[in-house]
Amino acid sequence: xxxxxxxxxxxxxxxxxxxxxxxxxxxxxxxxxxxxxxxxxxxxxxxxxxxxxxxxxxxxxxxxxxxxxxxxxxxxxxxxxxxxxxxxxxxxxxxxxxxxxxxxxxxxxxxxxxxxxxxxxxxxxxxxxxxxxxxxxxxxxxxxxxxxxxxxxxxxxxxxxxxxxxxxxxxxxxxxxxxxxxxxxxxxxxxxxxxxxxxxxxxxxxxxxxxxxxxxxxxxxxxxxxxxxxxxxxxxxxxxxxxxxxxxxxxxxxxxxxxxxxxxxxxxxxxxxxxxxxxxxxxxxxxxxxxxxxxxxxxxxxxxxxxxxxxxxxxxxxxxxxxxxxxxxxxxxxxxxx
Amino acid sequence: xxxxxxxxxxxxxxxxxxxxxxxxxxxxxxxxxxxxxxxxxxxxxxxxxxxxxxxxxxxxxxxxxxxxxxxxxxxxxxxxxxxxxxxxxxxxxxxxxxx
Numbered sequence: 001x002x003x004x005x006x007x008x009x010x011x012x013x014x015x016x017x018x019x020x021x022x023x024x025x026x027x028x029x030x031x032x033x034x035x036x037x038x039x040x041x042x043x044x045x046x047x048x049x050x051x052x053x054x055x056x057x058x059x060x061x062x063x064x065x066x067x068x069x070x071x072x073x074x075x076x077x078x079x080x081x082x083x084x085x086x087x088x089x090x091x092x093x094x095x096x097x098x099x100x101x102x103x104x105x106x107x108x109x110x111x112x113x114x115x116x117x118x119x120x121x122x123x124x125x126x127x128x129x130x131x132x133x134x135x136x137x138x139x140x141x142x143x144x145x146x147x148x149x150x151x152x153x154x155x156x157x158x159x160x161x162x163x164x165x166x167x168x169x170x171x172x173x174x175x176x177x178x179x180x181x182x183x184x185x186x187x188x189x190x191x192x193x194x195x196x197x198x199x200x201x202x203x204x205x206x207x208x209x210x211x212x213x214x215x216x217x218x219x220x221x222x223x224x225x226x227x228x229x230x231x232x233x234x235x236x237x238x239x240x241x242x243x244x245x246x247x248x249x250x251x252x253x254x255x256x257x258x259x260x261x262x263x264x265x266x267x268x269x270x271x272x273x274x275x276x277x278x279x280x281x282x283x284x285x286x287x288x289x290x291x292x293x294x295x296x297x298x299x300x301x302x303x304x305x306x307x308x309x310x311x312x313x314x315x316x317x318x319x320x321x322x323x324x325x326x327x328x329x330x331x332x333x334x335x336x337x338x
Numbered sequence: 339x340x341x342x343x344x345x346x347x348x349x350x351x352x353x354x355x356x357x358x359x360x361x362x363x364x365x366x367x368x369x370x371x372x373x374x375x376x377x378x379x380x381x382x383x384x385x386x387x388x389x390x391x392x393x394x395x396x397x398x399x400x401x402x403x404x405x406x407x408x409x410x411x412x413x414x415x416x417x418x419x420x421x422x423x424x425x426x427x428x429x430x431x432x433x434x435x436x437x
Contacts, residue, residue: 172432174424186410186424188432261426282361282427285407294408296426 070107073099077115090139093123097147104154109243116151116239120144124210141271148211148262151238155258158242159300162256168302172260175205175213177293183208201255201299204233208293211262212237215297219249238262242300246307254304261296363425364402365432367395367415374399375436380414381406 015022077099096119103112123144127137163170173187183205206214216233242256249255265287267275275283286294369375379401380392389411395401406425413421415434423432 174426176424186422188421188423261428263427279427282408285361285409286427289409294426296430 066106070103073103090136090143093119093140093143097143097150100147101150104150108154108158108241111241111244113237113239113241113245116147117237120147120211120237120239123147138271138274141267141274144211145274148238152260155238155241156260156298159256159258159298162242162300162302162306165302165306168300168306170298170300171201173203173297173299175203175208175215175293175295175297176291177208178290179292201249201301203257203297203299206233208262208295211259213259213262213295213297215257217247217255217257219255236297242302243307246302248304249301252304254302254307256300256302258298258300259295260298261294263294265292265294360405361408361425361427362402362404362429363406363411363413363423363432364400364429365434366399367401367434367436368399369436372435377416377436379434382412382414384410384412386412 009017077096100112100115100119103115123140126132126140127144132140159170162168171188173185176184176186178184185203185205187203200219202218204216204218206216208214213236214233215236236257236259238259240256240258242258246254246256263279263283263286265283268280268283268287272280363381367375367377367379374395374397376395376397376399378392378394381389381403383389389406390403393401393403408425408427410422410424413423413432413434415421415436419434419436421432421434423430
């Protein structure tokens with residue numbers, strides 16, 4: 001047996017000799033990596049901060065502009081007495097319509113229905129007034145149509161936005177009134193294949209006149225304690241916005257009704273040259289069938305979570321539900337083994 | 339010659355005018371999985387009389403019946419899917435989901 005070569009070093013000896021150097025190198029690499037990561041995190045945090053600041057500044061300046069604009073528009077409508085001076089002037093009514101258009105385009109979540117309703121009723125009164133020329137009457141009819149178009153466009157925009165969200169459902173309802181005053185209602189079934197039949201909403205028309213439909217919404221409340229609850233009747237006009245004007249269908253669901261079309265065939269004799277040419281024959285056909293008024297409603301059912309916090313009684317209810325769910329989650333025990 | 343041209347212009351105007359006047363029904367047909375389907379759609383009046391020619395939906399499931407009178411109809415899709423509808427003045431959209 002030969003004696004081991006004392007001069008030859010094995011791997012262990014090499015590692016033993018290089019150990020401190022390797023440890024130093026690993027520490028150095030870890031240090032560099034750590035520093036690099038910290039720098040990256042700090043940069044990312046800084047970028048987020050900058051982005052947040054920019055967005056906050058933008059929001060603040062936007063809110064400031066909107067607040068000034070809102071004040072200016074309301075001042076123009078009320079403080080300067082718009083609507084009280086020279087009420088027959090066409091230009092003044094046009095201005096009021098323009099203000100309302102501006103308001104509705106920029107503040108679609110505030111309830112400006114009373115302003116629209118007031119002008120609508122004012123124009124209806126003007127149309128039936130005795131002291132107007134045919135030209136003036138026609139101009140006021142055009143303005144009433146324009147006002148209703150603004151209201152309808154806004155409500156349909158909100159309807160479409162809600163309808164595109166999961167859990168929402170839209171159905172259509174047509175109400176006809178004949179010359180004798182009899183009402184007929186035809187409600188289409190929902191286009192949604194997954195319609196919730198436990199939340200059926202039925203429209204009960206009471207009357208149609210002057211661009212307003214009086215209805216009662218009847219439905220079964222799924223979770224409410226009072227199963228015989230029935231909603232009171234209310235008036236629907238082109239200015240009912242589903243974001244704002246909606247009813248509690250259930251604890252989790254809301255229902256909104258939008259007037260999407262309204263036709264009075266009597267307008268044919270008074271304003272034939274002012275009615276959209278494309279619709280003249282349709283008016284004639286409806287009139288030929290003995291229909292004096294035609295109204296088309298869209299009924300949207302949507303989850304209550306899409307509604308803002310204006311409904312404080314229900315907000316309290318939501319908080320209570322969340323607390324209960326949290327409590328249940330905390331006390332859940334595994335099922336007992338059989 | 340001038341009179342003939344004038345008459346033709348008036349005739350074309352009246353024809354064009356009448357085309358512009360009528361109501362329209364349109365929409366999209368989807369299957370149970372909300373996928374658009376290519377299928378035949380027929381329009382019948384309340385008495386069951388077919389109105390115009392049946393149409394076939396496009397690959398996007400779109401159908402339309404133009405120049406119709408505003409009144410009650412029954413829309414039939416395929417052989418046994420039916421929906422009653424009142425077509426109002428102007429355009430009326432009715433999306434149909436097959437059951």
